[in-house]
Every structure is written in structure tokens, then in C-alpha cells.
Amino acid sequence: MSDFNGLNVAEHLAYEAAQPWPEATRTHEQTPLVSFENVRRDFGTVAAIKGASAAIYPGDRIALLGSSGSGKSTLLHLLGGLDQPSGGAVEWPALGDPTQLRPGKVAFVFQAQSLMPPLTALENVALPLLLLGAAPEEAQQQAAAALETLELASIAGQLPEELSGGQAQRVAVARALMTRPQLILADEPTGQLDSATAQHLMDVLLAALGPDTALVLATHDLAVARRMQSVWRMENGVLEGNL
Numbered sequence: 001m002s003d004f005n006g007l008n009v010a011e012h013l014a015y016e017a018a019q020p021w022p023e024a025t026r027t028h029e030q031t032p033l034v035s036f037e038n039v040r041r042d043f044g045t046v047a048a049i050k051g052a053s054a055a056i057y058p059g060d061r062i063a064l065l066g067s068s069g070s071g072k073s074t075l076l077h078l079l080g081g082l083d084q085p086s087g088g089a090v091e092w093p094a095l096g097d098p099t100q101l102r103p104g105k106v107a108f109v110f111q112a113q114s115l116m117p118p119l120t121a122l123e124n125v126a127l128p129l130l131l132l133g134a135a136p137e138e139a140q141q142q143a144a145a146a147l148e149t150l151e152l153a154s155i156a157g158q159l160p161e162e163l164s165g166g167q168a169q170r171v172a173v174a175r176a177l178m179t180r181p182q183l184i185l186a187d188e189p190t191g192q193l194d195s196a197t198a199q200h201l202m203d204v205l206l207a208a209l210g211p212d213t214a215l216v217l218a219t220h221d222l223a224v225a226r227r228m229q230s231v232w233r234m235e236n237g238v239l240e241g242n243l
């Protein structure tokens with residue numbers, strides 16, 4: 001099997017592991033979007049997060065690397081206010097009322113198919129603006145523009161079941177961008193995609209992102225992680241890296 005530019009999987013992994021990592025280029029001058037201190041999350045006897053502390057600043061591009069079950073999704077859910085820590089604290093100093101984070105200020109892109117099956121791609125993308133009270137015509141116009149940006153104009157009228165995996169993930173990215181969020185939490189958005197499609201998704205996502213929008217992207221794909229500016233590593237619930 002030679003899926004990666006003519007390299008087999010083992011050669012590809014060895015090649016990726018030998019590449020240089022991004023420089024630590026984060027500046028910590030602004031008020032953090034999210035700051036978390038000593039965060040723990042226990043599920044019964046499973047300690048999914050074991051005391052993590054860090055902050056996310058405007059414009060951050062952070063790869064959250066870690067093997068399956070290491071705690072990446074749990075951390076993203078806590079950072080987006082979808083879940084509460086068992087100990088420690090998560091705060092959103094620059095984002096105001098923590099009950100009003102979504103869908104306006106914080107947006108998610110999930111690993112699994114997350115589009116609403118009975119709605120077209122366009123209607124799925126318009127949804128966050130409708131939730132925020134936009135007029136339907138305005139929401140549809142902006143959704144059409146977002147689909148155009150992500151090279152998806154031709155599939156605007158299709159249902160999720162009529163899309164390829166890569167198209168569906170790009171629609172989910174378009175939906176996440178709709179409210180011009182200050183933070184996007186992307187949970188293995190390229191997890192179901194082959195390496196070329198994954199890189200294309202990263203191309204369009206990074207190109208569409210406003211300079212001040214922070215992105216935290218969980219992945220176990222080293223080639224995807226290298227597209228980001230800094231790397232956090234999660235192993236067994238312990239967070240390390242360029243925190």
C-alpha cells in the first residue's frame with residue numbers, strides 16, 4: 001500500500017517523525033480567550049484529564065496531538081463549555097458570559113458526520129446564523145458565500161448523504177466559520193479523510209480563518225499537526241507542549 005506520496009505507511013510515519021516541529025511563536029500579550037487551571041475530568045474511575053493548565057490566545061493555531069483515548073475530545077469539550085470539569089477551572093476572559101459562547105463565539109467541527117440529514121449543505125451552513133436570530137435570506141446569502149469560499153458552491157443544494165466525506169467535512173468547516181467565531185475547536189476533522197483530502201481541508205480551513213480567530217485542532221496525523229503554529233501533546237490525560 002502506498003498512500004503517501006509513494007511511501008508506504010511505515011515509511012511515511014518515519015518521514016513525518018523526522019520533520020522539524022513548528023517554532024514556538026505564540027505571543028501572550030492579549031487577554032486569553034480561554035484559560036484553564038488544574039483541570040481534571042473523571043468519568044467514574046477513569047481520569048480522562050489529569051490536571052491540565054494552559055491558555056488560548058487570539059490567533060493561536062494549536063495542534064492537540066495524542067493517541068486515541070488520550071483525552072483530546074474531553075479537553076475540547078471542556079474548552080468549549082460543552083462539559084464541566086471535575087476539578088479546577090475553565091474561564092473565558094475575553095469572551096464574556098460563559099452561557100453565551102455557542103454558536104457565536106466558539107464553534108466546533110466534530111470528527112464524525114455532524115450535518116443535519118434532512119437539510120441541504122446550504123441550510124446546514126445557514127443554521128448557526130438562524131440560531132443567532134439572523135433573517136433567513138441574510139443567513140442563506142452568507143451561507144452561500146461561505147460555501148463558495150470553501151469551493152463547495154456546486155453542492156449547496158445537496159443533502160449530506162449525497163456528499164463525499166471530504167465535502168461533508170468542508171461543509172462542517174463552513175458552518176463553523178459562519179458566525180466569525182473567535183475560537184474554533186476542531187476534533188479530528190480530517191480523521192476520516194485520506195491524506196490528500198486532509199491536506200486540502202487544512203488548506204481551505206487555514207485560508208478561510210480570520211487572523212485573530214484561534215484554532216485548536218485535535219489530530220493524530222503528524223502532517224496535519226505540522227500545519228499549525230504550536231503543538232500540545234495529550235498522553236493519558238496529561239497535557240504537555242507549548243502551553
Ligand SMILES: Nc1ncnc2c1ncn2[C@@H]1O[C@H](COP(=O)(O)OP(=O)(O)O)[C@@H](O)[C@H]1O
Binds near residue numbers: 043046048071073
Ligand atoms: N462520556 C464519557 N463517559 C465515560 N468515559 C468517557 C467519556 N468520554 C470519554 N471517556 C473516557 O475518557 C478517556 C478519554 O477519552 P477521549 O477524550 O474521547 O479521548 P480521545 O479524544 O483522545 O480519543 C477515554 O478513556 C474514554 O473512554
Ligand SMILES: [Mg+2]
Binds near residue numbers: 069187
Ligand atoms: Mg476524540
